[in-house]
Amino acid sequence: MTAQARMAQVRAELEELFIERDELVAGALVAVLSRQHMLMLGPPGTAKSMLAKEVCRRIGGTAYFEWLLTKFTTPEEIFGPVSLPALEAGRYERVTDGKLPEAEIAFLDEVFKANSAILNALLTVLNERRFHQGTQVREVPLESLFAASNELPEEDELGALYDRFLLRFTVGYIDKDHRFARLLRLEDERPPDPTVLTPAEIDELQARAAAVTVPDEVVEDIIAIRRELNTQGVIASDRRYRQALSVLKAAALVDGRDQVGTADLSWLEHMLWSDPEQQEAVSKAVAKVATGHEEDARRLLIQAQEISDYAHRAWPTLEARNRAILEADTKLHHIQARLEAMHESGLKRQRDAARLGEMLAQVVLLRERLIATRN
Secondary structure: OOHHHHHHHHHHHHHHHOOOOHHHHHHHHHHHHHOOOEEEEOOOOOOHHHHHHHHHHOEOOOOEEEEEOOOOOOHHHHHOOEOHHHHHOOOOOEOOOOOHHHOOEEEEEOHHHOOHHHHHHHHHHHHHOEEEEOOEEEEOOOOEEEEEEOOOOOOHHHHHHHHOOOEEEEOOOOOOHHHHHHHHHOOOOOOOOOOOEOHHHHHHHHHHHHHOEOOHHHHHHHHHHHHHHHHOOOOOOHHHHHHHHHHHHHHHHHOOOOEOOHHHHHHHHHOOOOOHHHHHHHHHHHHHHHOOOHHHHHHHHHHHHHHHHHHOOOOOOHHHHHHHHHHHHHHHHHHHHHHHHHHHHHHHOOOOOHHHHHHHHHHHHHHHHHHHOOO
């Protein structure tokens, strides 16, 4: 089985296990392939912790660390105890075996309970993949860190930690009754032999994700989304937009493509907001760009119908009627050309161009009927 096929199997198994959590499952895989960090926000009992642990379980052969943070959590619990031999030799170092600095995949529950004694070291590990060990600064092998929280951080000093999570998901309770019924009937036991991605397969998939191309048209769409959001006061940093490209590329690979398309822009809905109340604005901005020229096309179609109606009115003479039909056909030809360009652009950007195609077909039909009435 190829790495791509095994990843698809992991995704299918997790989606079966976690009801109404397909987006979170895909997000976790995307986070690993893009080497980004993922945060899940939601009330207790929404399977945040269970999902994060199960995802980490599917990544075999890697060093894993997990911890539930409280206000009493000490740096020793996260980064390891102080080394007494090093201290006797005049060095302040930690014994990091089995702790976060040694982990490749990690999960921190109630992450915003981190206190100031933990915060600075945690920020460096997340952002720079580095850990200060005495007077030395060493690289850490961390690929992705998953975190869960029941609430947004209130203290200003935690804002920097919140910003380190590129992917942010809000998680609620199961919505649909038939899916809730599935939950009630779900077996408590986890699959005994889950599909596991090996480190070599993860490396291969990460390399393939990095090689996914981003067309100029998609870059233009991102610029348009940024412009729209800026006008609404939803501001994301240049760094966040830049990092978002790695997520879009990984998302395309998870869906089996080697090029980012407009459909992948929906992932921006999990990256560009700071307050959950901004999610709707981001969703609308993405949808506005993703639907392409539909609004413009709709106006052109209305204009074409008005031109056609005008040409079909009762004219005093045959000559006047034919002249009106000829003028109308010329105008309809220009509208058709514009719609064809919009349709072609939509297809090129891998958008859903079905509605554009339908409106183009209606204009073509108007032209055909118009010419058929000419004597």
